[in-house]
Amino acid sequence: MSEAPRILVLYGSQTYTAQEVAERIWRTTKVLGFRGPVQAMDEYPIARLIKEEFAIFVCATTGQGDEPDNMKRFWKFLLRKNLPANSLARLKFGVLGLGDSSYLKFNFAGKKLHKRLMQLGGTPLLDIGLCDYQHDLGHDAVMAPWLKEYLSILKQYYPHIQTDNIKTTFIPRWKVSLEKCEESSMCDGLTEDIYFSKGVKDSFVDATLLEVTKNERTTSETHFQDVRMITLKTADDTKLNYKPGDIFNIRPRNSKEEVEDLFNIFKEHNIDIKPHYNLVVEEYHDGKQARLRREYLYRKSVEDKQKNIQAKKDQLKRCLEENIPIHGDLRKEALTLQKRIDYEDKGPERAAVIGSFSGGANTQSSQDDEYRYAGVEDPKIMITTSREPSARLKMFVKELRLIFPNSQRMNRGGYDMSHLIRACRANEVTDFIVVHEHRGVPDSLVICHLPYGPTASFTLSGVVMRHDIPDIGPMSEQFPHLIFHNFKTELGLRTMSILKYLFPVPKPDSKRVITFANNDDYICFRQHTYRKAGKEIELSEIGPRFQMKLYEIKLGTLEALDAADTEWALRPYMNTAAKRRFLSQEDGWQDEEL
Ligand SMILES: Cc1cc2nc3c(=O)[nH]c(=O)nc-3n(C[C@H](O)[C@H](O)[C@H](O)COP(=O)(O)O)c2cc1C
Known part of the structure; x- marks a missing residue:
């Protein structure tokens, strides 16, 4: 059997949106039978790019038209003057830019990347997709049709892939199911007042039912800001204890009439949802997992930066101690680094003594950060x-x-x-x-x-x-x-x-x-x-x-x-x-x- 065709999905992302979009695209390509990794551009061994045939780049813009941190090295490499103009002759690619049209340099990083890939001999399979955060539907408004077009072009190379139902191959974020039960028994976890039922109440330290007694506008009608003074009282007239610095979290409730109206609409449209049913909403992809992974990647990127600086400082120290010429790359930064050396260097040493840079025993980087609770919590x-x-x-x-x-x-x-x-x-x-x-x-x-x-x-x-x-x-x-x-x-x-x-x-x-x-x-x-x-x-x-x-x-x-x-x-x-x-x-x- 011949090997599954390969598509490379690379992203440059500062706050993980582009990463999430890239991962969604990658999942779609997987469902269609493609193989290949999804990676940050800087994590990808760039020398291999000349061998790749198909690639998708998802590229956010940050700062003032700048490329995200996790594609900086990749981008610097692509800008090398000595790269032959046909280096990427094999590559057929698509660039999806993620930006925000309220910024002056809209999708600048994506546009620059698209242009440079072409200069290096790559063939764009389609125009760059310019996603705009300002669009009512967010980035998806451009991303979905762009991806559909990319895949339909890909079909010319791989006629067997089934792209027609591409919409259904997206794995939705939320899975919603209905637990039907008798009114008399009520579904599990549902008490008379859902605002106080388990799960809702748990997320608060102390939940109290309040009523709004006054809601007055304090700014004049002609002023553009509508500022309100809202007065609340506890429903059973008990006193609320609080101290300065406490956080007050308001969870508004729907009025009885509004709730009745909603269920009447369900009834009119023959939708079988009754007030006592439970609607169970679960995340398909473990959201906590995704968040942990992001935090982990963030820590990793901070540490990588830190390590880089440390390596330069060590190099500079050696040059000064041994009285050897400072390497050209280092010369520009030498003075700033020299200042940092004086007061910073005890930190990493101290951290290594205490445990490690990231906390776990025997670990010097976040690769092992996973084991930071080892010895504290028993493994399961x-x-x-x-x-x-x-x-x-x-x-x-x-x-x-x-x-x-x-x-x-x-x-x-x-x-x-x-x-x-x-x-x-x-x-x-x-x-x-x-x-x-x-x-x-x-x-x-x-x-x-x-x-x-x-x-x-x-x-x-x-x-x-x-x-x-x-x-x-x-x-x-x-x-x-x-x-x-x-x-x-x-x-x-x-x-x-x-x-x-x-x-x-x-x-x-x-x-x-x-x-x-x-x-x-x-x-x-x-x-x-x-x-x-x-x-x-x-x-x-x-x-x-x-x-x-x-x-x-x-x-x-x-x-x-x-x-x-x-x-x-x-x-x-x-x-x-x-x-x-x-x-x-x-x-x-x-x-x-x-
Ligand atoms: C600090 C900051 C600067 C930004 N600068 C630009 C910009 O110059 N041009 C642009 O088109 N979008 C800009 N954006 C919008 C981002 O590109 C957009 O929100 C994108 O979805 C972020 O993707 P990411 O989460 O993968 O980094 C900026 C966003 C932030 C938070």
Whole structure:
């Protein structure tokens, strides 16, 4: 079967609108059977652009006609004078600009990008789409027809794609369903007064029913501003306690007559919605997840900037100390940097001492920021298998469940990954583990940290289950102590974090020990209990045993791995470099301390 065609979707976005639009476009292309990533322009390895055939650029404008921060590097590269005029001869592209016509330089960044791509030999499949925030329908007013046109042009290249129903392929943001019930029983959660029912009231510290007793205009009728003095009183004449600085949140209610009018309209139009029904509104895409991801990306971008500055400062410091010429690129900024060095540099050092730049142990950047609650909150783990697991794989999962305290097993059934991940997120699962097999032998293990990654994949080998060993001792349910041996490189420490935070903090007197020993990049898993016999310590292995080998770390979650950046991957050519080790330079067996 031939490979699915590829479309690249890149965005430049300052406050995430363009990113959201790009992700929607990307989802549509996925539904149509295309593959390819959706990425910020700066995250995309730009040297590959010359090989791309189809691309969509979603580009916001910020500042005074400026390009967003996460496309600045990409844009700077495109502006290089030495790029040949036919560099992008293969590329057929579309640019969708996001702007606001109340700004003087409307959609400037998008327009500049469109022009430059053409100068470099790229072929626009259609005119630039100029989305305008001022439009009544927002950016969608231009985006929807623009995308439709792009896809219909694409159909000339790929006649098999079904673009006719493109509208229906948008996954709407909200899912609305009606819970019908008898008036006498009333639907769940609905009390007499919905303003005080669960969910509504919960979002307030203290909700009180108030009545408006006066509503007077304080500005003259001819003044353009309508300023009001509104006087309120509690409905039951009780006193309201408040202090300066308290926040007052008003939630207006509809009058009885208005509510009746609405239901009469429903009735007249034969719409079966009665006042006592529950309307359930859920977000299709987990909104919290999207927000967390944005915040995470924002933190990451701030840190990246910070790191950049720090690298320059270090370079400058070296030049000054060693009395060597300052590199041309640095010269312009040298004076400002020099001033900053004097009073800033203790910060990062201090942060590293306290924990890390972003809070979690063992972490120096937001890649690990996900683990910032580790040790504070216990992990909650869900384990499942690939579809239609063999009896042996099910057995292995049962044993894994015993390894990880606070873990649960889930039958895989026919669920797809996005369903499972959504369910895990909703239940505040911190890590989702999937085990795969080959002909009944467990052969890979994927650990997906939630809510937004990373996802680490390991191959499994040499699995010996507890089940295979007769008369094996009972399994301890104490939280285990962990021994990590020979994880020395940055990747080694990263792998250690991923594994370490699957376990809660043990009590000091726990007699259970789990060892992850790295030998030549193979991580041996062993589990023991110990007891003191006089002066001796007796160890008993309680199984299971297996070896893991890391082959990939992605900076996203399992249901959207295609779109996630790869932090590290074992490439076939790396295997051939006989002497290269990734988790530690050392073999692991010669080390004295275990
Ligand atoms: C501080 C600021 C400056 C902006 N400057 C411009 C501008 O110069 N030209 C323009 O067309 N739109 C401008 N916009 C509008 C944005 O391009 C528009 O809101 C867009 O949807 C933002 O996308 P983003 O959230 O992906 O950054 C500006 C918006 C902000 C908040």
